[in-house]
Amino acid sequence: xKTGLAFEFPATEGxxxxxxxxKLLPHILQLAHxxxxxxxxxxxxxxxxxxxxxxxxxxxxxSNDISVWSKVFGLCYLKNxxxxxxxxxxINHLNALPEKDGWFTENYGGLPNGKNSSETDGFKxxxxxxxxxxxxxxxxxxxxxxxxxxxKSVVLTSLILALDQVDSTLGHYAAYLxxxxxxxxxxxxxxxxxxxxxxxEHEVFSGDxxxxxxxxxxxxxxxxxxxxxxxxxxxxxxxxxSAYYHLWTTIVLNDKPEVFGKAKRRNDxxxxxxxxxxxxxxxNGSEKFIAVEAIEKxxxxxxxxxxxxxxxxxxxxxxxxxxxxxxxxGKIIDVQKVNYRQNVMxxxxxxxxxxxxxxxxxxxxxxxxxx
Ligand SMILES: C[S@@+](CC[C@H](N)C(=O)[O-])C[C@H]1O[C@@H](n2cnc3c(N)ncnc32)[C@H](O)[C@@H]1O
Numbered sequence: 001x002k003t004g005l006a007f008e009f010p011a012t013e014g015x016x017x018x019x020x021x022x023k024l025l026p027h028i029l030q031l032a033h034x035x036x037x038x039x040x041x042x043x044x045x046x047x048x049x050x051x052x053x054x055x056x057x058x059x060x061x062x063s064n065d066i067s068v069w070s071k072v073f074g075l076c077y078l079k080n081x082x083x084x085x086x087x088x089x090x091i092n093h094l095n096a097l098p099e100k101d102g103w104f105t106e107n108y109g110g111l112p113n114g115k116n117s118s119e120t121d122g123f124k125x126x127x128x129x130x131x132x133x134x135x136x137x138x139x140x141x142x143x144x145x146x147x148x149x150x151x152k153s154v155v156l157t158s159l160i161l162a163l164d165q166v167d168s169t170l171g172h173y174a175a176y177l178x179x180x181x182x183x184x185x186x187x188x189x190x191x192x193x194x195x196x197x198x199x200x201e202h203e204v205f206s207g208d209x210x211x212x213x214x215x216x217x218x219x220x221x222x223x224x225x226x227x228x229x230x231x232x233x234x235x236x237x238x239x240x241x242s243a244y245y246h247l248w249t250t251i252v253l254n255d256k257p258e259v260f261g262k263a264k265r266r267n268d269x270x271x272x273x274x275x276x277x278x279x280x281x282x283x284n285g286s287e288k289f290i291a292v293e294a295i296e297k298x299x300x301x302x303x304x305x306x307x308x309x310x311x312x313x314x315x316x317x318x319x320x321x322x323x324x325x326x327x328x329x330g331k332i333i334d335v336q337k338v339n340y341r342q343n344v345m346x347x348x349x350x351x352x353x354x355x356x357x358x359x360x361x362x363x364x365x366x367x368x369x370x371x
Pocket of ligand 1 (some may be wrong): 017018019020021022043045046047049050064065066070208209210224225226241242252276277278301318358
């Protein structure tokens with residue numbers, strides 16, 4: 001990949017993910033390079049692609065996310081010390097297991113012939129039955145292999161990446177396609193993840209950012225929180241991470257939870273139980289967006305000299321609100337707007353520039369702030 005960067009652009013690996021920063025990576029790395037950090041905190045790590053890139057450049061990385069499966073990815077890429085070959089045998093063994101009917105097949109496996117709806121319950125399914133049968137066999141076996149936490153994370157990451165390759169979804173698990181996607185006919189096949197060596201001792205946290213932040217001190221913090229739509233008439237336009245990716249949680253925990261609805265989401269991902277404050281689209285009593293207020297608190301509590309904040313535009317009001325709190329948090333050194341189509345990053349000349357621009361939906365901004 002040609003990027004014009006001052007360093008080699010590292011490859012990363014991850015699932016399809018709403019808000020994944022894969023395309024923004026070169027720009028994030030370039031901004032980080034400006035302040036030459038030794039340590040970086042990736043507070044909303046998601047797929048961990050940003051963490052993987054930071055680690056390969058040579059920074060010490062601390063990753064965190066509220067999702068348990070993100071921790072698994074973090075342990076796999078940031079904590080593993082073993083060679084790829086060590087895992088080859090385990091992965092071959094798992095790929096060779098005979099198919100088996102189990103909990104995943106019962107809930108998420110559909111018949112490949114005809115329409116994507118199972119004969120058992122009439123609901124659409126995210127995977128074809130031959131692949132959920134593989135999943136049932138492999139997931140059960142993983143618990144019997146006597147692996148340590150990092151080894152198990154490498155193998156679970158491999159399983160999730162493989163399932164992501166044969167899904168019949170639009171990239172999330174809140175609804176499934178009417179017709180089988182072409183890739184869902186492919187056979188589930190695990191590969192050893194793209195492991196790399198790190199000189200630095202990285203750390204992986206899993207939990208609410210406000211808890212983790214108390215214990216993390218770094219030179220730079222990168223924050224990519226979810227952004228709720230500020231259109232109060234359209235709350236469903238929100239991306240709700242725990243609901244969208246419930247299946248990765250269930251595969252990691254293997255806890256056969258109670259499920260509900262057509263997509264068979266875990267009960268603990270219902271709207272009342274699992275909403276992140278950053279996904280909140282409403283205002284509080286003093287007319288401030290609750291999500292923006294959470295970012296204000298986040299910036300104030302961050303123990304890092306520099307912060308890079310990702311922001312996806314969602315309307316003028318939020319942008320104005322956000323600008324106020326960014327100014328209070330410190331000095332805005334740089335604002336970059338990323339145009340996905342042209343894959344260019346433009347420096348914003350004035351504050352009004354970006355507030356005006358932020359009225360347009362789906363624009364990506366990066367703010368570099370010095371505290
Ligand atoms: C926009 S995504 C991050 C994407 C990530 N940068 C990537 O490239 O994959 C936002 C992430 O914030 C996480 N999240 C939501 N609320 C959180 C909270 N209170 N504390 C920590 N993480 C949270 C979600 O699980 C989600 O992975």
